[in-house]
Amino acid sequence: MLVDNALSSGSFPDGAEASAGARNEDLVALTGDADMAHTPDDPDARLMVLAGRGDLSAFRTLVDKYQGPLTNFLNHLVLDKAEAEDLAQDVFLRAYQASRRYRPEAKFSTWLYRIATNVALNAFKAKRRRPTVSLDAMEERSGTEPARAATGQRPDRELERDEIVRAVGHALGQLPERQRMAVVLQRFEGFSYEEIGEALSVSVEAVDSMLRRAKAALRDKLASYRGA
Amino acid sequence: MDCQEIARKLSAFLDGELPEAERVQVRQHLQGCARCAADRESLAFAWERLRELPQAAPRTDLWPRIEARLAGETVAHGWRWFPWSPFPALAATALIVGLLLGVQVGELVVNAGAAAAGRAGQVGLEPVDVQYFGDVFPGSLADAVLNAGVETRSPQPGRVTR
Numbered sequence: 001m002l003v004d005n006a007l008s009s010g011s012f013p014d015g016a017e018a019s020a021g022a023r024n025e026d027l028v029a030l031t032g033d034a035d036m037a038h039t040p041d042d043p044d045a046r047l048m049v050l051a052g053r054g055d056l057s058a059f060r061t062l063v064d065k066y067q068g069p070l071t072n073f074l075n076h077l078v079l080d081k082a083e084a085e086d087l088a089q090d091v092f093l094r095a096y097q098a099s100r101r102y103r104p105e106a107k108f109s110t111w112l113y114r115i116a117t118n119v120a121l122n123a124f125k126a127k128r129r130r131p132t133v134s135l136d137a138m139e140e141r142s143g144t145e146p147a148r149a150a151t152g153q154r155p156d157r158e159l160e161r162d163e164i165v166r167a168v169g170h171a172l173g174q175l176p177e178r179q180r181m182a183v184v185l186q187r188f189e190g191f192s193y194e195e196i197g198e199a200l201s202v203s204v205e206a207v208d209s210m211l212r213r214a215k216a217a218l219r220d221k222l223a224s225y226r227g228a
Numbered sequence: 229m230d231c232q233e234i235a236r237k238l239s240a241f242l243d244g245e246l247p248e249a250e251r252v253q254v255r256q257h258l259q260g261c262a263r264c265a266a267d268r269e270s271l272a273f274a275w276e277r278l279r280e281l282p283q284a285a286p287r288t289d290l291w292p293r294i295e296a297r298l299a300g301e302t303v304a305h306g307w308r309w310f311p312w313s314p315f316p317a318l319a320a321t322a323l324i325v326g327l328l329l330g331v332q333v334g335e336l337v338v339n340a341g342a343a344a345a346g347r348a349g350q351v352g353l354e355p356v357d358v359q360y361f362g363d364v365f366p367g368s369l370a371d372a373v374l375n376a377g378v379e380t381r382s383p384q385p386g387r388v389t390r
Contacts, residue, residue, distance in 0.1 A: 056298070060291055068285045075284035085286050092294050161280070168277040186243060187278045193245050212239040218274035226273050 045104035048111075052099035059099070063092055066109070069189060070116060076184045077120045079173050087123055091116045106198060113189065113199040117181055124177050164225050171221035179214040182207055229253050234264045238271055 028034060033049070044062060051059035067088060074091075075084035094115050102111070172180060178200060185191040185199060193207045200207070229237075234257050240246050241254045258265045 056295075060295075063291050063294060067290045068283075071286040071290075072284045076281070081284050081287070084284065085290065088286065089290050089293055089297075092290065093297055096294075096298060164277055165280050165282075168274065169281050171274075172278065172281070183278070187275075188283075193240070193243070208240055208245070211243065212236070215239050215242070215271045215275055218278070219270045222274045222277065223270070226270065 042104065042107055044108035048095075048099060048102050048108050049104060051096065052102050059096055062095075062108075062112075066112060067092075070112070072188060073113070073116060073184055074120060076172065076188065077177070077180055078123055083123070087116075087119050091119050094119065107195070109189070110191070110195045110198045113185065113191070114201070117199050120181065121177065164222070167222055167225060168218065171218050174221070175214055175217060178202075179210045179217075182210045183214045186211060229257055231257075231261060231264055234258070234261070235267060238264075238268055242268070242272055242275060 033053075044065070047058040047062050051062065070091060071081075071084050071088045074087045075081055078084055078087065091112070095112060098115070172183065175183065181200060182196050185196045186193075191199065193204045193211075196207045197204050202210075234254055237246060237250065237254055241251060246254065258268055
């Protein structure tokens with residue numbers, strides 16, 4: 001709890017202002033681990049190191065912070081909210097399992113989403129072996145495009161916006177899995193191309209290529225909605 | 229840069245991933261080329277619509293389920309939850325080794341017991357008929373019984389019947 005307060009407030013109980021260097025020294029003293037002296041200025045990475053030493057409250061802090069974005073990320077991939085929650089739980093359990101080996105060489109979020117992409121890819125593989133699709137996913141992935149308003153009727157702005165949102169969601173669901181992952185990481189998680197490459201274990205050039213193709217595909221799917 | 233190069237760089241340009249010098253070149257080209265500018269607009273239209281997709285937060289807090297799984301695994305195994313732990317494999321190996329050792333020890337016990345009984349003048353020793361299904365393998369417990377001098381009724385070597 002002492003360390004949690006220090007990490008979240010950015011200051012130590014004695015009132016001293018915390019700099020990144022001072023925090024690392026304190027963590028080295030607390031954990032007895034020289035690695036902590038070289039942790040990047042990433043509070044989440046420090047929490048994960050503490051979790052690796054059995055600090056469950058540190059791990060809980062990370063779960064609280066990332067369960068929303070992670071579930072959202074997985075939901076965009078598997079198109080099933082319940083499954084996304086199960087997969088998110090799986091991601092956190094795997095992260096805890098790996099916590100003893102965790103070394104803060106990169107941002108914690110990149111490391112966590114690398115686990116998430118592997119979990120999602122495994123889920124895709126399992127689905128290909130046992131093709132059962134949820135009702136939500138069926139609606140998203142149906143071969144029919146979302147219906148447009150009849151010619152001559154001018155939909156009001158709200159209906160039009162909903163229609164476009166449904167269309168773009170449908171188009172996203174039709175992208176190949178890795179392209180979809182790259183899109184979601186860039187658009188919703190704000191990952192750089194380099195971070196996406198680390199999460200997907202591909203080069204920056206490959207990320208650029210994936211996102212270029214994804215943008216072109218989305219543009220083609222939404223062409224009829226432009227200027228509506 | 230020509231239009232073909234610009235087309236290849238538009239995606240990274242929209243994502244803010246181009247180095248500063250290239251970003252300036254693309255911007256200048258777009259200001260002077262209507263076709264590339266229209267291309268940029270159509271890409272940006274679809275790309276920006278993604279942000280309007282509803283966000284899916286978990287319906288309930290995931291922590292209680294995660295904590296329960298971690299606690300359950302720790303209690304069951306007595307160590308940190310680690311699905312790839314070598315301990316189950318080591319335990320299985322120890323069990324197999326134990327069984328093999330037990331057989332060997334049993335063989336020694338039977339031999340010793342039979343020898344002792346023989347020295348005691350066959351007191352209480354009756355021919356043993358044991359029916360089983362299969363050959364007697366050298367070194368097995370059944371083999372040890374047969375070789376311990378226990379009288380059998382079967383005329384077939386290596387087999388005893390009840």
